[in-house]
Amino acid sequence: MNISKFLFSTDVLHNVLKPGRYIGGEYNEIIKDKTKLKIAICFPDIYDIGMSHTGFQILYNLFNYYDSVSAERVFLPWIDMIEKMEKYKIPLYSLETYTPVKNFDLLGITLQYELSYPNILKILSMSDIPIYSKDRKEEDPIVLGGGPCSSNPEPVAPFFDAFFIGDGEEIVKNIVEVFNKFKSREQRLIELSKLKGIYVPKLNKPILKNGLLVHDKNKIINSIKLSDLNNFKFPINQIVSNIKIVHLRAIVEIMRGCNRGCRFCHAGMFYRPTRERSVENMEKIIYEILENTGFHEISLLSLSTLDYSMLNELIDRILPYLNEKHVSLSLPSSRVDKFSVELSSKLSSGRKAGLTFAPEAGSQKMRDIINKGIDEKEIFDVVKTAKENGWNRIKLYFMIGLPNETEEDVEEIVKLAKNLKKHSKLKEITVNISVFIPKPHTPFQYSKFEDLKSLKNKIKILYQLKKYKIRVNIQDPYQSYVEAIFALGDQNVSKILYDIVFEENSIFQQWDENFNFNSWARIFNKNEFDASKYLNGFNDILPWDFINTGVSKEFLKNEWEKSKNIEKTEDCRWSSCSMCGVCNKNLKVIVNKEQ
Template sequence: MLDLGQVPIYSKDRTEKDPIVIAGGPCAYNPEPLAPFIDCFYIGEGEVQYDLIFDLYKEHKKNGGSREDFIEKMLEIEGIYVPKFYDVTYKEDGRIEAFTPNHPKAKAKIKKQIVVDMEESFYPDKQIVPWSKAVHDRVFLEMFRGCLRGCRFCQAGMIYRPVREKSKENLIDSAKELIDSTGYDEISLSSLSTSDYSHLPEFMDMLLDTCQNERVNIALPSLRIDKMTVDLMNKVQGVRKSSLTFAPEAGSQRMRDVINKNLSEEEILNGSKLAFDAGWNRVKLYFMIGLPSEEEEDIRGIAKLGEQIVDTFYTIPKGRRKGAVQVAISTACFVPKPFTPFQWTGQNTHEEFIEKSRLIKNSITRRQIKFNHHDSQTSVIEAVIARGDRRVADGIYQAYKGGSTFDSWTEYFSFDNWLQAFEKADIDIDFYAHRDRSYDEILPWDHIDIGVSKEFLIKENEKALKGQTTPHCREKCSNCGATEFNGGVCYEN
C-alpha cells in the first residue's frame, strides 16, 4: 500500500510532504516487526482517542508545525507508541538485552485504551453502503467486546479483556436505525463469542420481532451448540440446516483442558445429537495441531471425535434423520501469539506438522469424514512475525522486494521467497518460531500493557502444563488484572 501510494516504506525516509503513517488493530499489539515502517502505533480501541488525535493534528496544522513536531506531540496521547523514540539492544545469543526510551516524553509502558462503557460508546448509525459487493455486505451489530472464556492460545480473548456488553434495548435501537439508514435486508451479529451474551434468548426474541416486521434476515454466527442455541437456530428463518460448526480445537479431553477450552466430549456429542434431531446433517469441526504438550493420543483423538459424531447421527431413528451425515475435519497449525499464556511456547516445525497431519489422515476410518489441513508453511512464517522483534522488519522488507505480496492467496504464497528473504536479513526461523522462551526473557512486546498481567499469563501456562482448567469470568474472577479498567464483566453483580 505504501509503495503504491508513493509513500516511502521506511518511516525515516519520509519528508514533510508525506503522510503520517499510523497502524493499529490486534496485530499491532506486537508492533516491533513493523517498527521501522510505521510512524506511530495506536494500541487499543480507536474511538477512545480519535478525536484527541485529530484535534491535535488540526491544531498543529494551524500553527504550521513540522511533521516531526507532531509525531513528538503524539507521545502525550495515551495508547500511542512511537518506535523511533525507543532503543533496543541485544545479547550475544540474540535475545533482547534492554528496551529503553530515548525521549523524555516516551512512556516506559504503553497502555491499551478501551471503551469502558459500551452503552455510551459511539456506533455509526449511518454506515457506508458500498456500490460494489463487499465482504460483509450486511448490517453488522456489535453486541459486546471481549470474551469470557480464556482459551490459552487465543490472543483476542486476552487483548480485548474485560468483556463489555451493550444492553439489549440499545442493540435493538441500533439495529432499527441501521436497517433504516442502509436498506440492507440482512443483519449479522458480531462478537467474539455471541452465545455468551448474557440476555441472548430475550434479545433474539426482540430482534426477530424487529426483523420480521422489516423483512430482514438474521445471519447467525457460529454458536456454542446446546439446547438453547438449537432452539434459537430453529426460530431464525433462513438458517440453512446443512452445516453446523464446532471448534473443539483439540481431539482429547486432556488437550482441551490444557488449552482451557471448557467444552466436554459429552457437550459436543449432545450438541450434535440435538442438531441432527432438528434436521442438520453436516458438521464442520475445527482443530489445532502442535499445541503445547501434545502427544500421539491427542492427535488420534481428532479422528476419534469425528467418528463419534458420525455414530451419534446413526442413533437418531431412521425416519427422523435427514439425508446422509458428513463430518468435515479441518486442522490449523498452532502459532504461539503474544499476550497469551502460550507466548513462551516454541512452535512445531514444518516437518512435525506434516507428520501429525499424516497421523490424523491415517487414523480416519469412516468414509463420511473428510479431512483438510492448513498449510504449515504459512503458519511458520506467521510464527516468526507474530513473536518477532525489530530485526524481523528487514525480513518482511526483503520478502516484499522479492515479490511476496498477496500471501493469503495460496497461489501467490512462496515459502522459498520467504526463506531467501529471511536468509538475506539474517533471520533464524528456529530462534523466532520454534524456540521455547523463558519467563525471564525480555519479550519484544513487554512495553505494551494490555491490562492482563504477565503473572496471570505465567500462572495460566503452568496450569496448562498440569492440565488444569480456569473458570470463565462469570463463574469466577481469576484475577487477571483487567479490573483496573473499572468496568465490564469484572464489576457485574
C-alpha cells in the same frame, strides 16, 4: 494526474476483475469539502475483505464524526489492478475523492493478521511514501498502525511512524486534536507520543538483550480501553457496497471482549474485559441501521455472541420487526452447546445450510490444557441435537501443534470425528485443521511453534479421516511458520518483510495460491535468518513486554504453568475473579444480567 478522469476515459477498469472495488460511490460513503485534516483509513487487503470488517467501518465513522476531518477509504487493489496502476503510473488513491494517498495528513492502517504485513509495504510503495519511517519527509503522511496485531508492533515498527494500542473510540479524539493543533511532522509525533496508548518507534528505540531487540522497562505503552460501549454511538450509516463482498450485511457489535480464558486466543486476552452493549441500545441501533442501509440481513457480532447474557430477550424484542421487514438475523457462533443449535434452528426459518463447532482439540487432556471448558459428552450431545433439529452438515474446527500435544492426541481428533459421524448419522462432517501459533500476550506466548517435521507427521494422521468419508481441510504449516515469525518477532524480522516484497514480489500471502515458501526460504537464506530464536519458546524476556494490554504478565505465566499441570480456570463472568489484572476503577466486566 486526474485519477478519476483517467480511469473513466481509458479501458483500465474494463480489464480488471470486479471494477466496483476501485470506484467508491456507494450508498452512505462520506465526502466532505474543504476540511482541515485529511485522513486515509486503510485496510491492507482487497476491498471485498476490508469492507466486511466491522472495526474498519467503526474507525471510518469515528474520524468522520469530526467536522474538521475527512476520512476516506483505501484498500490494496488485487494483482490485476496493481499491474494496470503500475503500467500507467497511477498512484494508490482513496475511493471517496480519488486523492493520492501521499496527499493525506495521516495514513491509518489496521493490522488484523500478520500475513497482511507484506501488503502494507506494497501499499506504501504504491503510494510513493518512503517505506521506512526514518526516510519520510515533512510532506509525507504520518503512518499510524492500530488493531489487534499492534500488541506486538515490533516486526513492522520500522515502517510506521506511530501505533495506537487499544480501543479506537477512546483515542481518535486525541489524535485529531494533536493534528489540528500542531502542524509539523516532528511536533505531531512528539505530541502523539505523550498520549496514552500511542507508541512512536523513533522515540522509543529497542536495545539488544540476550540476542533480542527489547525495550527499556521504563518505557511502557499502556493500551487504552473503552469502559462502556454505550458511551459511543455505533455507526448506523454503514456503507452499502455495490458489489458482492465477503459479508454484505449490516453488522452490530453486541459486546467486546471474551473472558472464557482459552489460553491460545489472542483476541480473548487482548480485548478483555467483556463489555456488553445494553439491550435498549442494541435494539435502537438495529432498527436505525436497517432503516439507513436497507440491508436484508443483520449480524450481531462479537468474539462469542452466544455468551451475551440477554440474547433471548434481545431476540424476542427484535424478531417481530425483523420478520415484518423480511430481515434475517445471523449469529456467528462456533460454541459447542445445545443452546447454540436450538437458537440456530429458531432463526433458520427452514434453511439449514450447516453448523459450525470448534472443539479445538480432540482429546480431553488437550481441551483442558487450552482451557476450552467442554467435554466429549457435550460435543456428542450438541451434534445429536443438531441432527434432531434437522441439520445434516456440520463443520468442526481443531488445532494441531498445541503445547504438550502428542500424536495420540491428534489420533483422538480422527476418533472423535469418526464416532460423531457414526452415531449422529449426519450426511456430512467437515474437519478444518489450523496450526497453532503462539501469540503475544496470551498464556501460550511462552510456547514453541512446533517443528515442521512433527507437524507433517500429525497431518498424515489426520488424512486417515478420508477413509471414513470425512472431509478434511488442513492449513499449510509453512504458511503458519511464516505467520509465527511475524507474530513473535522483534524489529530484526522487518528486513525479511522488506525483502520478500521488493525482491520476491510476494504479497497477499494469506491467499494459498500466492504463498510460495521457496520465496521465503530464499530470503531467509540470504539474510542468514535464524527463526529458532523466535519459534523455540521464550523464557522471561519478550519483544512485546513494553506493551501493557492490562492483563498482567504474572497472570499469563500462571496460566501457562496451570496448562502444564492440566488445570482449568473458570470464566470470571460466572465465577470469582481470576485476577488477570485488567479491571480497575474505570474498567470492569459489564454483563447485563447476572447468571
